Structure formats: structure tokens, C-alpha cells
Amino acid sequence: MTEHTPPAEHTPPAHRSAADARPARRRAEPGADGLIRTDVPARLDRLPWSRWHWRIVIGLGTVWILDGLEVTVVGNIAGRLAQSGSGISISTTQVTTVAAALYVAGACCGALFFGWLTDRLGRKKLFMVTLVVYLAATAVTVLSWTAWFFFVCRFFTGFGIGGEYAAINSAIDELIPARVRGRIDLVINGSFWIGAAIGAFASIALLNTALFATDVGWRLAFAIGVVLGLVILLVRRHVPESPRWLFTHGDPEEAERVVAEAERTVSRQSGQPLPEPSGSILIRPRGPVGFVTLARTVTRDYPRRTMLGLALFIGQAFLYNSVTFGYAVILSTFFHVPDGSTGYYFAVIAVGNFLGPLLLGHLFDSVGRKPMIAGSYIGSGLLLFGTAFLFDQGLLSAVTMTVCWTAVLFLASAGASAAYLTVSEIFPLETRALCIALFYAVGTAIGGISGPLLFNGLVSSGSTGDTTLAFCIGAALMTLAGCVEAAIGVRAERRSLESLAPPLSAVPEGDAALGRG
Numbered sequence: 001m002t003e004h005t006p007p008a009e010h011t012p013p014a015h016r017s018a019a020d021a022r023p024a025r026r027r028a029e030p031g032a033d034g035l036i037r038t039d040v041p042a043r044l045d046r047l048p049w050s051r052w053h054w055r056i057v058i059g060l061g062t063v064w065i066l067d068g069l070e071v072t073v074v075g076n077i078a079g080r081l082a083q084s085g086s087g088i089s090i091s092t093t094q095v096t097t098v099a100a101a102l103y104v105a106g107a108c109c110g111a112l113f114f115g116w117l118t119d120r121l122g123r124k125k126l127f128m129v130t131l132v133v134y135l136a137a138t139a140v141t142v143l144s145w146t147a148w149f150f151f152v153c154r155f156f157t158g159f160g161i162g163g164e165y166a167a168i169n170s171a172i173d174e175l176i177p178a179r180v181r182g183r184i185d186l187v188i189n190g191s192f193w194i195g196a197a198i199g200a201f202a203s204i205a206l207l208n209t210a211l212f213a214t215d216v217g218w219r220l221a222f223a224i225g226v227v228l229g230l231v232i233l234l235v236r237r238h239v240p241e242s243p244r245w246l247f248t249h250g251d252p253e254e255a256e257r258v259v260a261e262a263e264r265t266v267s268r269q270s271g272q273p274l275p276e277p278s279g280s281i282l283i284r285p286r287g288p289v290g291f292v293t294l295a296r297t298v299t300r301d302y303p304r305r306t307m308l309g310l311a312l313f314i315g316q317a318f319l320y321n322s323v324t325f326g327y328a329v330i331l332s333t334f335f336h337v338p339d340g341s342t343g344y345y346f347a348v349i350a351v352g353n354f355l356g357p358l359l360l361g362h363l364f365d366s367v368g369r370k371p372m373i374a375g376s377y378i379g380s381g382l383l384l385f386g387t388a389f390l391f392d393q394g395l396l397s398a399v400t401m402t403v404c405w406t407a408v409l410f411l412a413s414a415g416a417s418a419a420y421l422t423v424s425e426i427f428p429l430e431t432r433a434l435c436i437a438l439f440y441a442v443g444t445a446i447g448g449i450s451g452p453l454l455f456n457g458l459v460s461s462g463s464t465g466d467t468t469l470a471f472c473i474g475a476a477l478m479t480l481a482g483c484v485e486a487a488i489g490v491r492a493e494r495r496s497l498e499s500l501a502p503p504l505s506a507v508p509e510g511d512a513a514l515g516r517g
Contacts, residue, residue, distance in 0.1 A: 035284050035507060036252050040243045041498050042277035043259050045178045050266040053184075056175050059239040060127060060168045061188035062232050066134065067161050068195025069225050072346060073203055074099065074154075077218045078328060080207050087215030090147040092329070097456050099154045104321060106158030107165070108441035114163025115437025119430060120288040122249075123171035124241040126433075130167055131236065134160030135229045142219045142226075165420070166437040173424045174242040174432075178496050182369065182421060183361035189417035190357030197350035198224075200343040207343075244429055244497070248505050250285035281498055282507045289430045289504065294438065297431050297504070304488045309423040309435075313443025315377060315481030316416035319384075319474040321447065322455035323349075323405070329459050330467065335398035345402045352406035356413035364418060370489035373422070376415035377482030381475045383408045388471035392464060412478060419443075425492045429503040447477070 047053075078095040081088060110130070118126040137156035144150040169185070176184050202224055206217035240262070246255035267274050298306045331337040331345055356376075364372045387404040390396050396404065420436065427435040454473070458466040492500050 035282055036247060037280050037282050038247050038252060038255065039277045039280040040247055040255050040259050041281060041496055042279050043263065044175065044243065045496055046275050046277055047177055047262065047266050048270050048272070048274075049177070049180065050269040052262055052265045052269065053176065055235070056172065056239055057184065057188060059232070059236040060172055061191060062235075063131065063161075063164050063168060064189060064192040065195035065198070066225055066229055066232070067164075068192035068197075068350070069199040069202075069228070070138070070157060070161070070195075071103075072196040072199030072350070073218075073221045073225075074103070077203055077207060077221060079332065080214065080218055083214055085214040086218065088144055088146060088150060090150060093456070093460060094147060097453055099151055100321070100456075101453060102151050103154040103158040104444055106155035107162030108158075108445050110159035110162030111166050111437035111440045111444075112162075112434075113159075115166030115434045116291075118163075118167045118170060118433035118437075122241050122245055123167055123174070123433070124239065126163065127167040127171060127239075128233070128236060130160050130163030131229060131233055132160075133163065135226055135233070136160075138222055138225045138229070141222045144219075162437075162440070165440050166433040169420050169424045169436050170245075170433040171239070171242050173421070173497065174244040174429070175240075179494050180365060181425070182364035182418075182493060185421040185424070186357035186361040186364060186414060186417040189420050190354050190361075190413055193350040193353035193413065196353070197347045200347035200350055202343075204341070204343040248283055248285060248429055248503050281503075283503065283505050284507050286430070286505045289434070291434075293504070294431050294434050297428065298435065298438070302427060302501070305426045305490065308484060308488050308490070309419070309426075309439040310443060311481040311484035312373070312377070312415075312419035312422060313439050314447040315477040316412065316419050317444045317447030318451040318477050319380075319412060319447075320416060320451075321444070322451040322470065322474060323409070326456045326459055327405070329456060330401070331398055333459060333462055334464070334467070335401070337398050345398060348402050349406050349409060352410045353413040356410040357417045360411075360414045364414075364421075365493050368491055368493050369418070369422070370485060370491055373415055373418045373489060374482045374486035376411045376418070377478050377485060379482075380408050380410075380412035380415060381477075381479030381482060383411065384471055384475035384478065388468045388475065391471065392468040394464070415478075415482070422490070422492070425497060425500055426490050428501045429497065430505065 074095065078092045080086060081090050081095055082092040110133070114126050114130050134157060137153055137160055141150065141153035141157065144153060169189075172188060173181060173185060199221070202221060206212055206221045208217070211217070212220065240258045241254070243255040243258045246252070246258065263274060327346060327349065328342040331342050337345065360372065360376070383404070387396075387401075387408060390404065391401065420440075423439045424432055424436050451474075455470045458470040461467075490500065498506070
């Protein structure tokens with residue numbers, strides 16, 4: 001079975017002033033046959049980087065800081081929640097396994113539900129709704145008094161975060177210029193670890209019983225997420241709807257208005273005239289895409305890309321959900337690090353994780369997607385095999401174990417961030433959010449739920465051999481995913497989204513000339 005080959009969809013643009021939206025608006029009006037010719041994608045991709053783009057990055061990308069904060073806080077406060085006087089009757093194992101699995105299960109469900117709505121109703125509506133869901137669930141978590149209520153709150157917190165993955169990644173990639181899409185996407189997804197570092201350092205202070213009572217500190221940890229989320233919500237109000245989504249859903253006038261405003265803003269901020277856009281695309285707007293069309297798209301039109309997305313997501317989901325939910329348990333079980341001090345070690349890991357996408361991100365646009373994604377996955381897998389060997393031989397301390405994991409995750413973080421970039425680039429626009437949701441949900445359900453359960457089950461046994469086995473499983477999955485990327489990865493660097501996967505509503509030029517479509 002062969003993959004769908006993108007048609008030659010671009011035609012020379014009419015000569016006009018880039019900042020003048022009026023001719024573009026006339027050209028984007030539907031014709032008598034219902035077809036729309038638009039150069040919106042080309043106009044977005046040729047914009048120079050400006051404060052307008054920074055507003056998008058801050059408004060949308062900073063949500064991963066909240067996700068990192070959430071996951072890290074729960075991992076670091078597990079021991080404190082299990083202590084007498086915490087205000088909630090729960091064990092460490094319940095926090096690191098049951099609560100962790102429910103959070104991930106909620107994220108999978110939220111990704112599918114909100115991803116479906118994102119492709120139907122628009123990016124902006126949903127990235128506002130999903131953040132509100134997260135904020136409400138996190139705020140209510142502060143009031144937890146029993147294990148079952150805490151579990152319910154964790155599920156719905158994950159439900160909101162899962163929806164964010166689909167809405168945010170689709171919106172960002174449709175608004176960011178193609179030439180820098182890789183590095184920006186990686187840094188944004190890697191900002192998860194800024195939140196992880198904040199959560200790690202915050203947990204050190206909040207778990208200090210000299211400062212906060214046993215039943216107060218962990219509640220304040222969740223309150224931090226609420227405060228940060230409210231700030232992000234205020235900034236996000238000013239982020240526009242994706243013009244790409246607008247013109248494929250029959251609203252070319254609004255798409256033109258958004259792009260024209262962006263052009264005026266960017267031109268004013270840069271102080272330079274904008275270059276001419278490089279081409280246009282012919283669209284016949286269609287109704288919402290359902291799960292049947294999605295299934296046909298990923299299995300019939302793009303089978304190799306589907307295999308690629310699953311491999312990348314399963315590998316990184318197993319590794320990362322295992323480590324983020326279980327590293328504090330490793331430190332306390334094998335190296336006798338006090339619960340209140342695990343945050344120091346995790347903060348070091350978090351910094352290494354963020355530096356990976358930050359320092360390597362530009363190479364994904366210059367060297368290319370295939371060599372960089374394959375290299376980061378395989379490299380992290382080999383380093384983890386080495387860490388497992390040293391751990392099994394008893395050659396590591398809490399400090400040297402943290403150094404090893406930092407090296408592993410420096411590479412793995414860049415690769416894991418690229419998994420989200422990959423699935424948001426290589427499928428048609430009308431299915432983009434739902435594809436992100438599907439691959440996130442399936443990959444995370446396999447790797448993200450089984451990972452913490454298996455990892456923590458092996459680690460909690462207290463056996464060095466069992467923990468070594470857990471390390472090796474994660475290393476094998478990452479290495480295998482890297483091999484899949486090397487074999488069938490897509491060279492997506494510096495290419496427009498429409499050239500990688502034409503919209504389902506795109507009409508080939510030949511069909512339009514013959515009156516088909």
C-alpha cells in the first residue's frame with residue numbers, strides 16, 4: 001500500500017502589496033462552483049519572526065509548564081500524602097500508580113474528546129475550554145479529603161490537559177512559519193520541564209514541615225498551578241483562531257482578516273516590507289470530519305506515517321511517564337534520599353530535559369527531522385542501557401544516577417517533543433487535532449498507563465534486578481522507535497503543512513480546470 005502523494009497545489013501569486021488585505025479578500029471569496037483560492041498558508045509561512053509570534057508562544061505554549069508542574073508535584077509529594085496527618089488517607093503506591101494511571105487515562109479521554117471538537121469547532125474555542133477544565137479540576141484537588149476524591153480530581157485534571165495537547169499543538173503549528181516550526185515546537189513542548197523544575201523546587205519548600213503543616217503544603221502545591229493557569233488564560237484571550245482552519249471550514253473572510261491584521265502588525269514591528277507569498281491553494285470547504293474519515297485517512301492514505309507516529313509516542317510515553325511518576329521512589333528506595341529532598345535531584349533532571357530541545361531544536365530545521373529524531377531516540381536508548389548496567393553493578397549513587405538520567409533525558413526530551421511535532425505535521429489539516437489526540441491517546445494508553453504501573457511495580461519491589469529490567473524495557477522501546485524513524489521518517493523540515501499533507505478539502509488544479517472537485 002502506498003502513501004498519499006501531495007499534488008502540485010501552488011500557483012504563482014498575483015502581484016500585490018503584502019500588507020494590503022483587500023485584493024486577497026476578493027481572491028478568497030467563494031466562486032460560483034463553491035471553490036476558494038487562498039494564499040493564506042503562504043502568507044503565514046513567509047512572515048518574519050516578531051512579537052506577534054511571541055504572543056502566540058506565550059499564550060499557548062506555556063501550558064506545558066502547568067503539565068510539568070502537575071506531574072512533578074504529584075511525584076514528589078507522594079510520600080507526604082501517605083503520612084499520618086496529611087488530611088487524606090492514601091498510600092504512596094496509590095499516588096504513584098493509581099492516581100498516576102488515572103491522570104494519564106483522563107488525558108487520553110480528554111485528548112480524544114476535545115481533539116474531535118477542536119477539528120469541528122475551531123482551535124481557539126477549545127484551547128480556552130480545555131484550560132478552564134484544567135483550572136477547575138486542579139482547584140478542586142486542593143479540597144481533597146479522601147483517596148477516591150483525589151483520584152477523581154486527577155482524572156479530570158488529566159482530562160483538561162489531554163485536550164490541551166490536541167488544541168494547542170494544532171494551533172501552534174498552523175500559526176508558526178515553516179522555516180522555524182521545528183525548533184519552536186520542540187522548545188514549546190520541552191517547556192514541560194520548566195514546570196517540572198518549578199514543581200521540584202516548590203515541593204522542597206512546601207514539604208518542609210517547619211514552614212507548612214503536613215496537611216497544608218501539598219494543597220498549596222496544587223494551588224500554584226491554579227494561579228499560573230489564570231495568568232495564561234488572560235494572555236490566551238488575545239491569540240487568534242487559526243486562519244488555516246477558518247478557510248477550510250468556509251469562513252475565508254475571517255481567515256483573511258486575521259492574516260491581514262497579522263501582516264500589518266508584523267510589518268510594523270519589523271519595520272520592513274513583507275516578501276511576496278509563494279503560492280496559493282484551491283479549496284472546496286467541507287463539513288466536519290468524523291472518526292470514519294479519520295480512520296480511512298490514517299490507515300489507507302498514510303499507513304507508514306501512522307506506524308511512525310505510534311512508535312514515537314509509545315516509546316516516549318513509557319519512558320517519561322515512568323520516570324516522572326517514579327523517580328522520587330527510586331531515590332528513596334535505593335539511595336535513601338528523604339522525601340523532602342527528592343526535589344533537588346528532580347530539578348537537575350528537569351533542567352537537562354529543557355536544555356535538550358532548547359539547544360538541539362534548531363538542528364531539527366537545519367540538519368533535518370529524520371536524522372535528529374532517530375538520533376535522539378536511539379542515543380537516549382543506548383545511554384539508558386548503560387545506566388541500567390551501572391545501576392545493576394551497584395556503581396551509582398543518588399548523584400551519579402541523576403547525572404546519568406540527565407544525559408539520557410537530554411536527548412530523549414528532544415525526541416519526545418518531536419513526536420508531537422511529527423504527528424501535527426504529517427496529516428491533513430481537517431484531521432490534525434484529532435490525529436494528535438489519537439496518537440497521544442493510543443501511545444499514552446499503551447506506554448503512559450502501563451509504564452508507571454510496570455515501572456513502579458518493579459521499583460517498589462526493592463530489587464535491583466527488577467529496577468534494572470524496568471530501565472531496559474524503556475531503553476528498548478526508545479531504541480526501537482528511533483529505528484522506525486530512521487526507516488520511514490518524513491523529511492518535513494522547512495516545508496509547508498499543505499505540501500506535507502494536502503487538506504482533505506484541497507482541489508487539484510487539473511480537477512478544477514475540468515470542473516471536477
